[in-house]
Amino acid sequence: MMLQTVVFSGLEFSPLVVYFPIAFALSALTRYVLHRLDWHDRIWKVAWFEVSLFVCYLALTVFLLSGR
Amino acid sequence: MAKSLRITVTVLVVLAAIWAGRWVWNDYMHSPWTRDGRIRADIVTVAPDVSGWVTTLNIANDQPVKKGDLLFSVDQQRYQAALNQSKANTENALYSWQLAKHKYERRTALLSQKAISDEDLEESRISTEIAKANYDLAVAQQAAAQLNLDRTHVFAPVSGHIINLNLRQGNYVGQGASVFAIVQSGSFYVTGYFEETKIPLVRLGQQAKVTLLSGGKPLSGRVVSVGKAIANSNTQSDGQLLPQIQQTFNWVRLSQRIPVDIKLDPIRDDVQLSAGMTATIHLTQ
Numbered sequence: 556m557m558l559q560t561v562v563f564s565g566l567e568f569s570p571l572v573v574y575f576p577i578a579f580a581l582s583a584l585t586r587y588v589l590h591r592l593d594w595h596d597r598i599w600k601v602a603w604f605e606v607s608l609f610v611c612y613l614a615l616t617v618f619l620l621s622g623r
Numbered sequence: 624m625a626k627s628l629r630i631t632v633t634v635l636v637v638l639a640a641i642w643a644g645r646w647v648w649n650d651y652m653h654s655p656w657t658r659d660g661r662i663r664a665d666i667v668t669v670a671p672d673v674s675g676w677v678t679t680l681n682i683a684n685d686q687p688v689k690k691g692d693l694l695f696s697v698d699q700q701r702y703q704a705a706l707n708q709s710k711a712n713t714e715n716a717l718y719s720w721q722l723a724k725h726k727y728e729r730r731t732a733l734l735s736q737k738a739i740s741d742e743d744l745e746e747s748r749i750s751t752e753i754a755k756a757n758y759d760l761a762v763a764q765q766a767a768a769q770l771n772l773d774r775t776h777v778f779a780p781v782s783g784h785i786i787n788l789n790l791r792q793g794n795y796v797g798q799g800a801s802v803f804a805i806v807q808s809g810s811f812y813v814t815g816y817f818e819e820t821k822i823p824l825v826r827l828g829q830q831a832k833v834t835l836l837s838g839g840k841p842l843s844g845r846v847v848s849v850g851k852a853i854a855n856s857n858t859q860s861d862g863q864l865l866p867q868i869q870q871t872f873n874w875v876r877l878s879q880r881i882p883v884d885i886k887l888d889p890i891r892d893d894v895q896l897s898a899g900m901t902a903t904i905h906l907t908q
Contacts, residue, residue: 560658560834560836560903562836562838567658567836567901569658597629598629598632598633599626599629599630599632599633600633603633603636603637604632604633604636604637606640607633607636607637607639607640607641608636608640609640610640610643610644610647611636611639611640611643613643613647614643614644614646614647615643617647617650618646621650
């Protein structure tokens with residue numbers, strides 16, 4: 556799948572407007588799963604962990620959806 | 624879970640994030656791609672070489688035409704009359720020349736009988752040359768009149784599609800004034816406006832992937848040229864011939880856009896291309 560641009564009623568947007576929500580949703584999902592498994596409290600510096608995970612998810616989304 | 628393991632997990636994820644973030648940054652900022660691409664084509668403007676009323680119009684807007692097809696005709700009457708006049712002139716000049724030649728030949732014969740002076744004979748010879756030059760002039764004028772008459776028919780200079788046809792039968796068209804354009808068949812190419820910071824990554828012959836805003840499978844092509852100049856607004860002068868220098872912010876500068884032409888590989892028949900369409904261009908590294 557390749558996503559070069561997002562076109563909405565004739566307006567062209569950067570695909571990042573899609574990538575960011577996807578990465579955010581993945582981060583939220585991970586956070587939920589970690590809570591359910593009760594691992595969340597065991598992570599050292601949980602804020603760093605979550606922000607880093609979001610960046611990783613974003614890069615992964617860009618890599619997979621841009622056809623590179 | 625041991626504390627060292629907890630720390631290691633977080634540190635690994637942070638390191639991965641640094642690496643991934645750097646990759647995303649490079650991918651967007653330091654790879655040769657642009658969203659500012661336009662489809663272009665060779666446009667040939669059609670202008671009549673003679674003035675007059677349009678008597679026949681054989682084309683419709685957006686119609687495909689082949690090279691050499693009759694596009695329209697301009698009223699011939701004036702040019703036909705001019706040609707007739709030129710022909711009569713030519714005939715007149717021809718007879719004048721024959722007459723002068725005849726006189727000269729006769730006078731040459733008289734010279735042997737010492738019945739004519741050298742000066743008269745020379746005058747006669749020069750008169751013949753003048754008549755000959757007049758004849759040549761008339762022939763050239765006739766050729767020009769014939770050319771004007773022939774140019775009342777306007778033929779397609781290239782194969783392609785008619786664009787922006789506002790010409791109607793009965794309109795008056797002026798010599799040299801363009802009346803419509805033809806988009807040349809198979810001449811489509813893409814111009815990508817790359818930021819100047821990305822130009823070092825662009826090289827001739829580089830493979831390009833062109834994605835149209837209208838969607839569909841990407842087109843492929845190759846870089847054929849990189850623009851060697853763009854306009855510089857600082858070179859303009861005012862009414863007193865003083866240079867007009869634009870102010871800029873020292874903190875924020877916009878990079879200039881340099882046009883890069885990409886020749887498309889043969890296009891599939893199902894791809895609808897129109898010059899002016901928007902395209903995203905990725906060049907291979």
